Amino acid sequence: MPTQPPVSSPSEARSPGAAPARPERDGTILEARNLTKRYRLGKREVDALQDVSLKVRRGEFVALMGPSGSGKSTLLHLLGGLDRPTSGEVVLDGEVVSHLSDRDATRLRREKTGFVFQFFNLIPLLDVYENVALPFTIAGIDPRHGEAAARIKDVLELVDLVGRERNRPDQLSAGEQQRVALARALVAQPAILLADEPTGNLDYATGGEILDGLWRSCDERGQTIVLVTHDARAAAYADRVLVVGDGKIRDEIELGRRAEHDARPLIMRLALLGL
Ligand SMILES: Nc1ncnc2c1ncn2[C@@H]1O[C@H](COP(=O)(O)OP(=O)(O)OP(=O)(O)O)[C@@H](O)[C@H]1O
Ligand SMILES: [Mg+2]
Incomplete structure (x- = not known):
């Protein structure tokens, strides 16, 4: 795990008015095809993922749920291009991530993905504005003016940090x-x-604020989200829950979009599956 998470660069801010990437015909923005990941630790081999395929639609909120060691983080890292599969491929917004050079993979990650981890990975010497502005600063865009400043104000409002x-x-x-x-x-x-266990280091109420922020970004702004969690309360915010176990997707639970995020129906469905 890197000490600093990769920071997305605002490609669209560089060319305001540029047309967004054309949606795929069935609305798929992210696809994993037959992913496997094998780790080698000395002579021991661990099959962290075995033949995992999935699709995420544009604007969808998907949760990956499963016990510790089941392969959730490994899958999320492959989906975001932080790591490469042993076999199989990841297609993000029309580009095959797993076949790109390191340099192009970094570019794609910066342009197309945003990461949130359990530990916040903020830069201690920078203030809130400067931390949020980092993707613009890295891309050589002045974050104090124009489109960049408007976007920063907008996300600070979304997460209720104005002031x-x-x-x-x-x-x-x-x-x-x-x-x-x-x-x-x-x-x-x-x-x-x-997002990989973004509420894992927070108490119940504070975790709820993060989940509400994720939810608003998805429901109000159409943000596509993949959330890793072992917590049914967090997974209950998603439109669809993929249950991961022993490196495979074991089950899929369609919850549908709803404003109410009561975890009980999901817990009941998981119990029926024997989970
Ligand atoms: N860098 C690595 N080297 C070797 N084995 C690894 C590595 N990363 C993960 N693994 C192994 O792969 C398997 C899946 O790990 P992963 O971190 O994806 O699980 P997880 O579902 O995210 O677990 P948790 O809920 O504890 O975060 C585990 O057996 C783990 O020990
Ligand atoms: Mg993990």
Whole structure:
């Protein structure tokens, strides 16, 4: 795991008015085809993923749920181009991620993905505004003006941090820090937002604020999200839950889009599956 998460670069802000990538005919924005991932630890081999295929539609909120060690993070890393599969391929917004050179994979990741992890990975010396502005700064765009400033204001409103722009991370609560991380992941309007246990380090109420932020970005702005969690409460925000077990997708539970995120129906469905 890198100490700093990859930060998306705002490709669209460089060319305002550019047409968005053409949606695939069936609305698929992310596809995994027969992914396997084998780790070698000395002489021992671990098949972390075995023949995993999935599709995510544009604007969809998908949760990957499963026990510790089942392969959730491995799958998320492959989907976001942070790591390469042993075999199989990932197609993100029309590009085959797993076949790109390292340089092109980095570009694709920057342009098309936003990541949120369990630990917030903010830069301690930068204030809230500067942390959220990082994707623009990296891309050589002045974040104080124009489209960049408008996008930053917009995501700060989304995560309810307006008025806290000058605070440094150590002057924020854990939940506020994670909201900064979420804003930074969203500011470049990535094709997909990938979140790995973003509430794992937070208490119940604060975790709920992050889930609400994810939900609003999806429901109000059409953000496509893949959320890794072992928590049914978090997974209950998703449109669809993929149950991961022993490196495979074991079951799929379609919850549908709804404003109510009561986890009980999902818990009942999981219980019926014997999970
Ligand atoms: N870099 C690595 N080298 C060797 N084995 C690894 C590596 N990363 C993961 N694994 C192994 O692959 C399997 C899947 O791990 P992964 O981290 O994807 O699980 P997970 O579902 O995210 O678990 P958790 O809920 O604990 O985060 C585990 O057996 C793990 O030990
Ligand atoms: Mg994990």
